[in-house]
Amino acid sequence: MENRTDVNELGEFGLIDHLTKTFKNQNASTIKGVGDDAAVIDNGKNFTVVSTDMLVEGIHFDMMYTPLKHLGYKAVVVNLSDIFAMNAQPKQITVSIALSNRFSVEALEEFYGGIYKACERYGVDLVGGDTTSSPKGLIISVTAIGEVDKDKIAYRSTAKEGDLICITGDLGAAYLGLQILEREKQIYLSNPGVKPDLEEQNYLIGRQLKPEARADLIAKFAKNKLVPTSMIDISDGLASELFHLCKQSNLGAFVEESGVPIHPDAELMAIKFKMDPITCALSGGEDYELLFTIDPKDVEKIKYLADIYIAGEMVKKEEGIKLHTKGGNLHPIKAQGWKHF
Amino acid sequence: MENRTDVNELGEFGLIDHLTKTFKNQNASTIKGVGDDAAVIDNGKNFTVVSTDMLVEGIHFDMMYTPLKHLGYKAVVVNLSDIFAMNAQPKQITVSIALSNRFSVEALEEFYGGIYKACERYGVDLVGGDTTSSPKGLIISVTAIGEVDKDKIAYRSTAKEGDLICITGDLGAAYLGLQILEREKQIYLSNPGVKPDLEEQNYLIGRQLKPEARADLIAKFAKNKLVPTSMIDISDGLASELFHLCKQSNLGAFVEESGVPIHPDAELMAIKFKMDPITCALSGGEDYELLFTIDPKDVEKIKYLADIYIAGEMVKKEEGIKLHTKGGNLHPIKAQGWKHF
Secondary structure, X not given: OOOOOEHHHOHHXXXXXXXXXXXXXXXXXXXXXXXXXXXXXXXXXXXXEEEEEEEEEOOOEOOOOOOHHXXXXXXXXXXXXXXXXXXXXXXXXXXXXXXXXXXXHHHHHHHHHHHHHHHHHHOOEEEEEEEEEOXXXXXXXXXXXXEEOOOOOOOOOOOOOOOEEEEEOOOOHHHHHHHHHHHHHHHHHHOOOOOOOOHHHHHHHHHHHOOOOOHHHHHHHHHOOOOOOEEEEEOOOHHHHHHHHHHHHOOEEEEEXXXXXXXXXXXXXXXXXXXXXXXXXXXXXOOOEEEEEEOHHHHHHHHOOOOEEEEEEEEOHHHOEEEEOOOOOEEEOOOOOOOOO | OOOOOEHHHOHHHHHHHHHHOOOOOOOOOEEEOOOOOOEEEEOOOOEEEEEEEEEEEOOOEXXXXXXXXXXXXXXXXXXXXXXHOOOOEEEEEEEXXXXXXXXXXXXXXXXXXXXXXXXXXXXXXXXXXXXXXXXXXXXXXXXXXXXXXXXXXXXOOOOOOOOEEEEEOOOOHHHHHHHHHHHXXXXXXXXXXXXXXXXXXXXXXXXXXXXXXXXXXXXXXXXXXXXXXXXXXXXXXXXXXXXXXXXXXXOEEEEEHHHOOOOHHHHHHHHHOOOOHHHHHXXXXXXXXXXXXXXXXXXXXXXXXXXXEEEEEEEOHHHOEEEEOOOOOEEEOOOOOOOOO
């Protein structure tokens, strides 16, 4: 009998590492391959960055509470977020979909309406894709293409010891929005007569169903002539992204719990769900905020910028990745990420 | 009740047209969006071309007779073919997959082994992708990125009246290879004891399971300083591709049946299946050959090139798209293409 290793044993990141580690790049224009938010290609004049994501019905989204227009919008935004995380400007996207015959042309118009909105909002062009059928459900694959000056690019691997760790926006809200939607779904399934009451939770639900990418902050970096020493977008929770940054920069990190931004609505809802708000920020996903590091001498450039929080410092690898809690304890942070398999 | 238009009513090409017709490009760097083999982006120095395809288990491939290594190879090649069809050189690819838990790590190694082989053979780098789970089956999305000098690019829309229509390789073989595999599958399903006898049909089955893209001819064009006046790859059958070329160039076409290259093995097998060989060439898919047009004054540049056949001439739109049969009749050619929905 043949060997059979379950995909679960490696996890998503381990699996990608395992499958791609023997690949050798053959083109001089390939600057960065697998292992960052986006691939980096030298086009002579500047860098082209390319990122791609696949969204699968029943895994990444639930059609019971995801309006198709929001889904189209979100499918684009999550990819643009990866481009911004390279400190680059997205310019084009391709969108491929496989769909079962339960989707009508009108449903697809809704979906593309959301794609269109995101394109308008972020100034990107839909330049291609593929449309095919699937035996079951909806599968979406978006590729985003961006551009960045060669001296402005921000990798995951270039943080230095002593750099300040910065976080944008607030974390954990999208995860809590998902918990609310899941709870209401269960209530509806067991009693279809009950109308869900989501009115008071606009913020959390909006963060889950219609996230935005931080184009605004990339623009502010440019205006203030700041190039982060490293950057990654927060799609799988702060813990997982910190882990990537530390691993690739060969460093450790020291994070202050009080420096991790959490929205008051998220604080309250976490407590309602009997969860620790900081756990939601560390391990919840889909916030699409940015985690980046700066040289301490650049602190003046961000000090007065809204929506950016200094949360800690990059330290030697040997010191590990640690959270200094509000209670004064020092906890190791473990990468969770999404486990889809 | 809401309007519900079935996706079938529009077909694949109609659907894409319908969903993207209102999109307006916002970036000056977007030279060509939806509607060619690849999107074209001006990167300052030259053009970046981008193409993407989605392959869905049960729609585009059948795991019963598709070895995973071949599948990986083919998934890359079909995308590279689109890049070559722009007269461009592919440089990078991204590969995203969604897979159910019936796939083991060893199975994925096979699949990536095929991807790796194609990358080596065509000199492209795997630079990114996404790996996630699917509730059912395997879904593959590949994006290929290429490069071309601005004055060498070949679109679908730039053929001129009087240009010669050229076809590479031979057509219909991949379709007939598929028919053989499907037949053997049915025999196996009704009697698992019977071992399929495919030995004599290596050529046809190879064309289906392990196609190649015409990198060699693009290189010869460059060597002979030939830039086709228009070009498209033959993935959906000659009829469908002729239709695209004519529609976008606002012309008609006159094709000689005797000029359409068909391999002797395909001729024989078509007859065995009681099909007309020219129908297989016109409406069968997945040959990944090139259909292109040249200015008649360039005929000397291709006359002595192996594997290129002059099959007809571009004519006025009013004359339609017609096939001059070996029997002396003039038949209108209808685009078939794949109907997956």
